[in-house]
Amino acid sequence: MKTVTTSILAAAVLMALPYASAEACNNSAWNGNTSAANSTTPAGPASATPQRRYGGLCSLQAAASGGFVTDNTPSSEALYQARFYVFTPAGGTAQVFRTTTANANGGTQVFAVEFTGTSFTFPGSGAAAITGIQAGRWYGVEVTNNTTANTFAARVRGAGNNTVLTSNGTAAAGSVTSASLGFISGTATGAVVVDDFESTRSATSIGFLCKGDTNADGVRTVADAGRIRNEFLNPTLAATTGQPDFNEDGAVTIADAGLVQTLFLSGQGACPTS
Numbered sequence: 406m407k408t409v410t411t412s413i414l415a416a417a418v419l420m421a422l423p424y425a426s427a428e429a430c431n432n433s434a435w436n437g438n439t440s441a442a443n444s445t446t447p448a449g450p451a452s453a454t455p456q457r458r459y460g461g462l463c464s465l466q467a468a469a470s471g472g473f474v475t476d477n478t479p480s481s482e483a484l485y486q487a488r489f490y491v492f493t494p495a496g497g498t499a500q501v502f503r504t505t506t507a508n509a510n511g512g513t514q515v516f517a518v519e520f521t522g523t524s525f526t527f528p529g530s531g532a533a534a535i536t537g538i539q540a541g542r543w544y545g546v547e548v549t550n551n552t553t554a555n556t557f558a559a560r561v562r563g564a565g566n567n568t569v570l571t572s573n574g575t576a577a578a579g580s581v582t583s584a585s586l587g588f589i590s591g592t593a594t595g596a597v598v599v600d601d602f603e604s605t606r607s608a609t610s611i612g613f614l615c616k617g618d619t620n621a622d623g624v625r626t627v628a629d630a631g632r633i634r635n636e637f638l639n640p641t642l643a644a645t646t647g648q649p650d651f652n653e654d655g656a657v658t659i660a661d662a663g664l665v666q667t668l669f670l671s672g673q674g675a676c677p678t679s
Contacts, residue, residue, distance in 0.1 A: 430447050430448065430449060430452075430462060430463035431447050432445060432447055432465060432474045435474035435475060435476055436476065436477050436478060437474075437475035437476055437477035437508055437509050437510070437583060437585075444467060444468055444469055444471060444472035445465050445466065445467045445472045445473065445474060445587055446465070446466045446467075446468070447463045447464070447465050447466075448463055448464070448466065449461075449462040449463040449464065449644060450462075450636070450640040450641060450644040450657075451640075451641045451642075451644055455640065455641075456596075456598060457492050457543075457598050457655040457656070458598075458600055459490040459492075459543050459600040459601050459614070459648065459650065459653075460490070460600060460601045460614050460647065460648040461600070461601065461646060462644060462646060463600075464492075464598050464599065464600040465586075465587060465598070465599050465600065466596045466597070466598045467587040467588035467596060467597050467598075467599075468588075468596050469588065469596075470499075470588055470589070470590050470591055470592070470593070471588070471589070471590070472587050472588045472597075473503075473510075473585045473586060473587030473588060473589045474585065474586055474587055475509060475510050475583055475584065475585040475586075476583065476584045476585075476586075476604070477508045477509065477582070477583055478604070479504075479581045479582050479583065479584060479604070479606075480582065481506075481580040481581070481582050482580055482581040482582070482606050483551070483552045483553050483580055484549075484550070484551045484552070484553065484606050484607075484608060485504065485515075485549070485550050485581040485584075485604070485606060486547070486548065486549040486550075486604065486605050486606070486607065486608070486610075486611060487502065487504075487547070487548055487584060487602065487603065487604040487605075487611075488545065488546065488547040488548075488601075488602070488603050488604075488611040488612070488613070489501075489502065489545070489546060489586060489599055489600070489601060489602040489603070490543055490544065490545050490546070490563075490599065490600045490601045490614075491520065491543070491544055491546065491597065491598070491599050491600075492541070492542070492543050492597075492598040492599075492600075492655055493520055493538060493539065493540050493541060493542055493543075493544060494520065494540065494541075494593035494594055494595055494596070494597055495540050495541055495593075495594045495595055496522060496540060496593070496594040497522065497591060497592040497593040497594045498519060498520060498521050498522060498591040498592055498593060499519065499520045499588055499589075499590070499591035499592075499593035499597050500517055500518070500519045500589040500590045500591050501518055501519065501520060501546075501586065501587065501588070501589065501597060501599060502517060502518035502546070502548070502584070502585070502586055502589075503516075503517040503518075503584070503585045503589050504516055504517070504550070504577075504581040504583065504584045504585075505581075505582065505583045505584075505585075506579045506580060506581075506582050506583075507582055507583060508582060508583050509583060510583055510585045511583065512579075512582065512583070513579060514528070514529055515529055515550065515577045515578070515579040515580070515581050516528065516529035516530045516548070516550055516557065516577035517529060517589075518546055518548060518559075519591070520538070520591075520593070521534070522540065523536060523537070523538055524536040524537070524538050525538055525544070525546060525559070525561055527548065527557070527559055527572070527574075529577035529578070530548075530550065530557035530559075530574050530575070530576065530577045531557055531574030531575030531576070531577075532557050532558070532559050532572040532573060532574035533572050533574065534572070535559060535561045535570045535571075535572050537570070538561070538563075538564075539564050541654070541655065542563055542564035542565070542653055542654060542655070543563050543564070543650065543653035543654075543655060544561055544562070544563030544564065544653075545561065545562050545563055545601075545613040545614070546559070546560075546561050547559070547560040547561075547610065547611055547612070547613070548560075549608065549610075550576050550577050550581065551576055551608065552576045552577075552578070552579075552580065554576070555575050555576045556573065556574075556575065556576055557573065557574045557575060557576050557577060558571070558572070558573050558574075559571065559572045559573075560610070562613050563653050564653055565651070565652040565653045565654070567677065569613075569679060584604065586599050586602055587599055601614060610679075612678070612679060613679070614648050615648060615676035615677070616648055616650075616651045616653065617629055617630075617633070617648060617649070617651040617661065617664070617665040617668065618647050618648055618676055619632040619633060619645040619646070619647035619648065619649050620632070620645075620646070620647050621646075621647045621648075623675070623676045624674045624675050624676060625665050625668050625669055625674040625675075625676070626669050626674055627666055627669055629647075629665050629669075630662040630663070630665040630666040630669070631662070632645045632647075632649065633645065633649045633651070633657060633661050633662040633665060634659060634662040636649055636657050637657055637658055637659055637661075637662065640657065645657075649661060651664045651665055652664060
């Protein structure tokens with residue numbers, strides 16, 4: 406869900422093309438909230454109890470297993486794609502995303518995304534695990550399930566690395582009617598934090614947010630570096646509305662500002678297209 410860019414846990418409405426939802430620092434846009442969602446906390450750097458966020462001004466933090474929000478916008482989707490960010494917990498396992506065949510996280514599971522401590526797995530699909538995942542870092546996860554073409558694809562990028570890790574397989578059985586995000590189940594140590602969720606019924610990749618682009622203008626400049634520095638110096642008053650955590654370690658620091666400035670000075674400030 407979102408934490409720094411637009412808002413936090415508002416579910417993106419499914420469109421013919423990828424649609425970025427305007428999320429506020431609440432989870433009211435998730436139209437399938439269950440009682441489980443009561444254990445989730447949307448918050449950002451200006452909060453009395455600030456928490457990590459990836460893009461926007463807030464994120465969603467679930468303190469314990471069973472804390473999640475649900476989107477009932479899908480309607481028996483044969484083609485379903487979603488992209489979100491998760492700050493991997495320090496240890497244990499966590500199911501962070503789950504799709505089902507009925508509203509309110511009901512029916513049978515279509516496919517899920519789980520963090521196992523060193524990998525992301527995709528139960529229900531024919532895709533192999535994506536390994537080499539670190540604890541305590543931000544990762545973007547994009548999944549596409551296409552029952553018509555009988556394909557499933559997963560893309561993961563994070564921990565400050567620009568390389569996109571991929572895994573392809575066969576589609577999970579069933580049509581997506583409900584999608585849940587958060588700390589759905591598992592034994593993870595500490596809270597699970599999620600942010601910047603988008604979904605679509607298009608096969609066109611949603612893609613990942615541009616690291617260090619604090620005003621979402623498509624390029625990283627010294628002005629972005631300055632905004633990151635200002636947030637570090639006074640996070641409650643100068644929080645950026647874009648993506649300030651360049652190295653994706655869960656903290657906005659002077660190091661992030663320095664990395665963005667170096668990128669700009671080396672002529673590599675343009676945001677990647679993937």
